[in-house]
Amino acid sequence: MNPGEVAKISSWDPSSTAELVEAVRAAKRVIAVGAQTKPRLSSVGSDVARISTAKLRGISEYEPSEFTFTAWAGTPVKEIATVLAERGQYLPFDPPLAETGATLAGTVAAGLSGPGRFRFGGLRDFILGVTLVDGTGRSLRLGGKVVKNAAGFDVPKFLVGSIGRFGIIAGLTLKVFPRARQTRTLSLEAEDSDALTAILTEAARTRWELDALELVPGEGRVMARLAGPESALDALAAEVLTRWPGRVLEQSAAHALWSALGEFRWAHPAGTLVKVVLAPAQVKQFVVWAEARSNVRSQVGSGGNVGYLSFPAGTASEKLPWPALTLRGVGPLWPGEKRAFAVMRAVKAALDPNGRFPDLDE
Numbered sequence: 001m002n003p004g005e006v007a008k009i010s011s012w013d014p015s016s017t018a019e020l021v022e023a024v025r026a027a028k029r030v031i032a033v034g035a036q037t038k039p040r041l042s043s044v045g046s047d048v049a050r051i052s053t054a055k056l057r058g059i060s061e062y063e064p065s066e067f068t069f070t071a072w073a074g075t076p077v078k079e080i081a082t083v084l085a086e087r088g089q090y091l092p093f094d095p096p097l098a099e100t101g102a103t104l105a106g107t108v109a110a111g112l113s114g115p116g117r118f119r120f121g122g123l124r125d126f127i128l129g130v131t132l133v134d135g136t137g138r139s140l141r142l143g144g145k146v147v148k149n150a151a152g153f154d155v156p157k158f159l160v161g162s163i164g165r166f167g168i169i170a171g172l173t174l175k176v177f178p179r180a181r182q183t184r185t186l187s188l189e190a191e192d193s194d195a196l197t198a199i200l201t202e203a204a205r206t207r208w209e210l211d212a213l214e215l216v217p218g219e220g221r222v223m224a225r226l227a228g229p230e231s232a233l234d235a236l237a238a239e240v241l242t243r244w245p246g247r248v249l250e251q252s253a254a255h256a257l258w259s260a261l262g263e264f265r266w267a268h269p270a271g272t273l274v275k276v277v278l279a280p281a282q283v284k285q286f287v288v289w290a291e292a293r294s295n296v297r298s299q300v301g302s303g304g305n306v307g308y309l310s311f312p313a314g315t316a317s318e319k320l321p322w323p324a325l326t327l328r329g330v331g332p333l334w335p336g337e338k339r340a341f342a343v344m345r346a347v348k349a350a351l352d353p354n355g356r357f358p359d360l361d362e
Contacts, residue, residue: 015055017131017139017170023051024168024356025137031358032168034074034106037097038327040272041110041163044358053105056170059083061145068128070145070173073105080104090179092120094212096262105169110327111161112275114262115212115225118204118303120177123160129173130156134166135352145173158347163325163333165360166351180227183211184237185254188222188246193291196222197284199244204280204303208236214261215300217287221246223257267297267310272329274317276336280304282322289321333362 012023024030027049033042034053042050053074061070064087071080077091077098084090094114095107102112108130113122129143132155143156159166188203190196199222200215211227224240226233237248249257260266267273278286283304290298290309297310309324311317316331317324324336344360 012049013052013055017133020051020056020133020168020170021137021139023049024133024135028356029358030168030356032073032105032109032164034103034109035076035101037100037102038106038110038112040326040328040331040333043333044362048358051168053103053169060171061173064089067176067178068145068173069176070129070171071104072171073103073169075104077102077104077107084176085179088179089176091126091174092116092177093123093126094258094262095123096264099259099263104172104174108160108169108172109162109164110325111163112327113302113306115214115258115301117301117305118213119209119211122302124157126174126176127156127160127172128175130159130169131171132159132167132169132351135354135356139170140167143173155347161325165357165362166348167357180211182228182230182233183254184226184233185249185257186224186226186237186240186246187249188224188240188244190220190222190244192220193217193284193287196220197287200283200300200304201280203240203244208240210303212258213303215283215287215304216261216266217290217298217300218266223261225254225258261299261301264299264308264310266299267308268312270313270329272311272313272315272317272331273327274309274311274320274329274331274335275325275327276307276309276320277323278305278307283307286322 014020014023029048030051031042031044031048032053033050056072056074059069059071077095094116096112096114129145132140188199190199203213210224212225214223226236283300286307290296295312299308317335320336322336323339326333326335
């Protein structure tokens with residue numbers, strides 16, 4: 001493709017699946033972009049045309065009694081949350097960056113889940129079906145619209161964390177849960193990283209079935225959220241606080257805290273933000289690594305199964321000893337241990353045989 005051709009199709013904004021198919025077929029290389037809350041994922045070569053999902057917006061089907069909905073790719077997560085809240089329902093995995101404007105497909109492509117993942121599972125556990133335009137320009141409906149799904153390779157779940165390298169999502173069907181009527185948030189405090197990681201590890205294994213469990217190393221505290229009937233929460237909170245020192249946050253402070261964690265307000269403004277895949281046994285190593293670097297901020301989420309690192313503006317991540325993905329800022333897309341699975345290459349070859357979408361390493 002010559003520069004003139006690239007300029008003509010440098011961006012598209014389809015408003016239907018048919019227009020999305022046309023846009024994909026019109027360019028030699030393409031990638032989808034949403035609200036750009038995680039811009040590093042679509043920072044690819046200048047020869048790649050951008051297809052915006054901004055006009056692919058809205059909830060097309062919602063069945064509160066079935067606890068499922070179907071929405072277009074570019075629908076803001078916040079808009080979906082508002083509609084679900086009117087029926088007392090929500091997305092239990094607490095999709096991050098909702099206030100910032102994250103879209104449904106962008107959240108799926110990035111594979112991001114928030115604090116609620118600890119108790120209820122991540123985004124992958126809630127996706128039922130997807131409409132996808134692949135690299136040959138085919139519109140594919142994969143999965144289903146109900147929890148009882150068809151047998152076969154579960155492509156919708158495979159697209160979680162696929163960062164737009166296998167196809168462009170046009171629409172999605174997800175299941176939802178009833179929202180708990182009441183919550184309590186506990187701030188559990190510790191003097192050093194050893195005590196912090198001990199609290200996190202022990203709390204994750206207790207019988208209390210915590211709703212969320214997050215570690216904020218720079219603040220020296222573990223945040224635990226309880227959810228359920230109000231009559232039980234005060235007693236449960238008191239029991240937790242007999243085991244570790246801490247306090248119950250007022251509701252306004254708790255809301256501000258979970259909002260700040262979900263929007264990464266603790267991170268460096270305009271800095272580089274990296275998601276790190278962890279196992280609970282690696283949390284101490286992660287916390288010590290971050291604390292040894294004065295310019296690095298960190299957070300540990302989902303009871304120790306994910307970490308986030310923030311580097312100052314203009315600074316790329318160091319080479320990391322864990323699998324990692326750069327969400328925004330500068331530096332390599334995969335700054336840590338890169339895991340290559342044969343199934344990823346096989347699915348890439350099946351859905352994008354001509355390499356229309358960026359490669360897995362771009």
